Amino acid sequence: MNKVTVRAIGSYHPGGKVDNAFFESRLDTSDQWIRERTGIECRYFAGKDEYTGDLCYHAAMDMKDRYGVDFSDVDMILVATMTADHVVPNVASQLQDRLGVKAAGAIDLTTACSGFCYAMTLAKGLIASGINRKVLVFGAETMSKIIDFTDRNTCILFGDAAGVVLMEHSGEENTVFESVCGTDGSMGKELYMSLRSNVANGAEISADGFVHQNGRAVYKWAVTTLAQGLQDLAAKNGLTLDDVTRFIPHSANYRMLESVFEKLGIPMEKCVESICRYGNTSAASVPLAWSEGVRNGTVKKGDTLLLLGFGAGLTYSGICVKNTL
Numbered sequence: 062m063n064k065v066t067v068r069a070i071g072s073y074h075p076g077g078k079v080d081n082a083f084f085e086s087r088l089d090t091s092d093q094w095i096r097e098r099t100g101i102e103c104r105y106f107a108g109k110d111e112y113t114g115d116l117c118y119h120a121a122m123d124m125k126d127r128y129g130v131d132f133s134d135v136d137m138i139l140v141a142t143m144t145a146d147h148v149v150p151n152v153a154s155q156l157q158d159r160l161g162v163k164a165a166g167a168i169d170l171t172t173a174c175s176g177f178c179y180a181m182t183l184a185k186g187l188i189a190s191g192i193n194r195k196v197l198v199f200g201a202e203t204m205s206k207i208i209d210f211t212d213r214n215t216c217i218l219f220g221d222a223a224g225v226v227l228m229e230h231s232g233e234e235n236t237v238f239e240s241v242c243g244t245d246g247s248m249g250k251e252l253y254m255s256l257r258s259n260v261a262n263g264a265e266i267s268a269d270g271f272v273h274q275n276g277r278a279v280y281k282w283a284v285t286t287l288a289q290g291l292q293d294l295a296a297k298n299g300l301t302l303d304d305v306t307r308f309i310p311h312s313a314n315y316r317m318l319e320s321v322f323e324k325l326g327i328p329m330e331k332c333v334e335s336i337c338r339y340g341n342t343s344a345a346s347v348p349l350a351w352s353e354g355v356r357n358g359t360v361k362k363g364d365t366l367l368l369l370g371f372g373a374g375l376t377y378s379g380i381c382v383k384n385t386l
């Protein structure tokens with residue numbers, strides 16, 4: 062098995078800052094409700110002509126500025142997103158062209174908020190097995206394009222952003238370790254964006270192209286899944302939770318993170334989140350928090366990290382990494 066490492070990271074959020082007052086003026090909601098129930102203070106929305114592929118491009122440019130990486134010999138591009146610019150061509154193939162990558166495979170993955178951890182797991186497998194040597198892994202969303210701005214249950218939650226890591230074959234040390242993943246398709250109707258009016262088990266849903274969520278049902282599943290997932294991921298890597306330096310869970314709700322961390326006896330200082338300043342950015346939330354953590358020194362070289370995403374499907378995925386950035 063080839064050794065795998067993370068060589069560089071980057072992230073980007075669009076310029077359109079939206080605070081909670083934006084929703085107060087349009088809907089029956091309040092800054093107080095949003096902060097108390099979710100921890101969200103603000104989020105950023107892409108402009109009318111700005112799409113997920115654009116956010117990915119800027120995240121890659123941030124990575125290039127910070128680490129001076131060369132994209133030309135990347136041999137696989139993975140983009141985790143539920144808000145691709147087109148159904149086809151996929152975002153990954155458009156990035157191949159735009160980033161000047163000479164010859165690469167290009168795949169979009171649709172596992173919503175767990176997508177980035179799934180994509181890292183796939184990249185690890187592709188490099189470890191020798192199929193690829195240099196893989197760009199994006200987590201990116203323009204959730205503002207699929208929000209129903211009349212639905213207070215969902216519209217206050219989401220934001221737009223992109224994050225990216227460059228994973229490579231390493232001659233020296235393996236720093237990308239074991240993963241966990243799972244799904245419960247029977248709960249598909251609790252969180253969806255659909256063009257069809259029912260899911261596999263026949264349950265009726267709205268075929269309107271907007272994201273819908275049964276917040277209470279997903280919350281119940283998420284607290285159990287996150288708590289169990291982190292414990293399983295630590296155990297699979299031969300670690301106790303105390304051995305982990307930083308946890309980067311999907312940022313769906315700050316109150317949820319507080320409750321799970323309290324239950325597991327983990328101090329919140331160990332939690333690297335992106336929910337409070339960016340909202341729930343779905344597939345982007347984990348790489349965004351990681352990238353910001355590296356930038357502001359919260360995440361240090363040598364830290365043992367547990368990343369874990371969860372969301373629509375319902376799906377979850379986590380991976381253990383030694384931070385090399």
Ligand code: UT7
Pocket residue numbers: 089090091094095098099174213214217218275276277279280283312313314317341343371372373
């Ligand atoms: O990212 C993928 C995974 N997603 C998640 O993990 C999200 C999990 N769910 C959550 O984070 C929370 O369930 C939410 C933040 C979405 C909602 O918070 P909650 O404390 O579970 O609220 P709720 O849905 O139980 O609603 C409580 C009340 C309801 O009113 P009634 O029925 O008690 O009269 C809602 O209608 O709050 C009402 N409500 C609101 N009130 C003001 C719902 N949204 C709003 C709002 N402003 N924006």
